[in-house]
Amino acid sequence: MNIYLDNAATTPLDPAVFEAITPYLLNHYGNPSAQHAYGRHTRNAVEDSRATIAQLLNALPEEIIFTSGGTEADNMAIISAVTNAKADHVITTPFEHPAVLQTIRSLAQTRRIAISYLRHDTHGNLDPDHLHYLLRTNMRNLVSVMHGNNETGNLHDIEQIGRLTKHFGALFHSDAVQTMGHYSYDLSKLPVQFLAASAHKFHGPKGIGFLYARKGTQVSRLIHGGGQEKGLRSGTENIAGIVGLAKALEIAYQELERDRKYIQSLKTRLIARLTETLPGTKFNGNSADAEKSLYTVLSVNLPDGRPRLLQLLDEQGIAVSGASACSGGSFSHVLSALGVDAGSTAIRFSFSKYNTPAEIDRAAETLTALCHLVAA
Ligand SMILES: Cc1ncc(COP(=O)(O)O)c(C=O)c1O
Helix, strand or coil, rough: EEEEECCCCCCCCCCHHHHHHHHHHHHCCCCCCCCCHHHHHHHHHHHHHHHHHHHHHHHHHHHCCCCCCCHHHHHHHHHHHHHCCCEEEEEEEECCCHHHHHHHHHHHHCCCCCECCCCCCCCCEEEEEHHHHHHHCCCCCEECCEECCCCCECCCHHHHHHHHHHHCEEEEECCCCCCECCCCCCCCCCCEEEEEEEHHHCCCCCCCCEEECCCCCCCCCCCCCCCHHHHHHCCCCCCCHHHHHHHHHHHHCCCHHHHHHHHHHHHHHHHHHHHHHHHCCCCCCCCCCCEEEEECCCEEEECCCCCCHHHHHHHEEEEEEECCCCCCCCCHHHHHHHCCCCCCCCCCEECCCCCCHHHHHHHHHHHHHHHCCCCH
16 A cells, blocks of 8 residues: 655645546647637636636736746746846745745846845744844845745744735745645735745646736746736646646635644644654654644654665655755755754655545554664
8 A cells, every 4th residue: 555645745636626627638728819719718717717716815816827836936926026126135034945045046146136034943933023123124125935834844924924024015925835725815915915826736737836916016027928827927828737726726725624624633643653653753843833834744853864764665655755954965955944953864744635544554653663673
């Protein structure tokens, strides 16, 4: 029996999403820009999907721009803030995904922008006083702070950050790739200019996501061409992807509370099992704190270096991710920013509605057995 516990990397497609998108792969293949019935059909599908997403998030349809995923949406948000809104100071965290960090660093090579990283404690809690201090600088500030971290599961209070950012007239972008479809949003109230999301993290297809850009916020086009997405993102639309994204989000929000409780119970179960069978186990960041971390992610820290553990788990049919502070050439910028001991072993378990308590028990038993086998 294979057990998939790597849902922060990507989730399996929901069969109902598969059903919704197949007609757009087989029958409805018209180009949405075409002036005939085939084109009208797919244009309607794209616009209906946009309207569905906007309604679920309490946004306006024109605030949703389809992209190839979270990476492109993050790039678009940050590049827009720096090139259009002329932000010259980016305030971010060392915990961001490379889609954010690398975009900022690459802009810093060609433009005069300063980068500040928010101070934090050893659990990864951000220091609001430092943000306050940085926002008082006499610069055009962009704040980019993710909602939920993909490695530790740490949640950041984007409501509070947004309020402070708005108070100082700065721009706010939040990478919501790990939270979209798992937490509800009222974007008419949340003080953000930009939000990035990706369908494959909530049982939608890969290669499709969106940028939310608040009405009135200028957006840069990264891809030039035929003028799709109101000229902001050229290229023939990924219709099946767009339909699948809307369907996946719809399902996610219909079942949000039920799924959240169920998935949280799996996470709590794994914490209990590992604490019992593997003394010395710790959890990175706020991962074990139900209030302060994603219910879908558990980042486990084992006291000693066990370099082959992931491979052995894989051989036992258990798919998880490794996030070691420093091992075998791989280097987690998130864990090293938290000061996690480079000699320890970090394993990320990430859950979905398709996992079962029996899988959790087997994963815990296998990990415990392997830890004894490959004692440090
Ligand atoms: C926090 C975060 N941001 C951005 C991305 C990139 O999203 P995509 O794979 O859709 O490009 C990921 C994917 O792992 C992520 O976890």
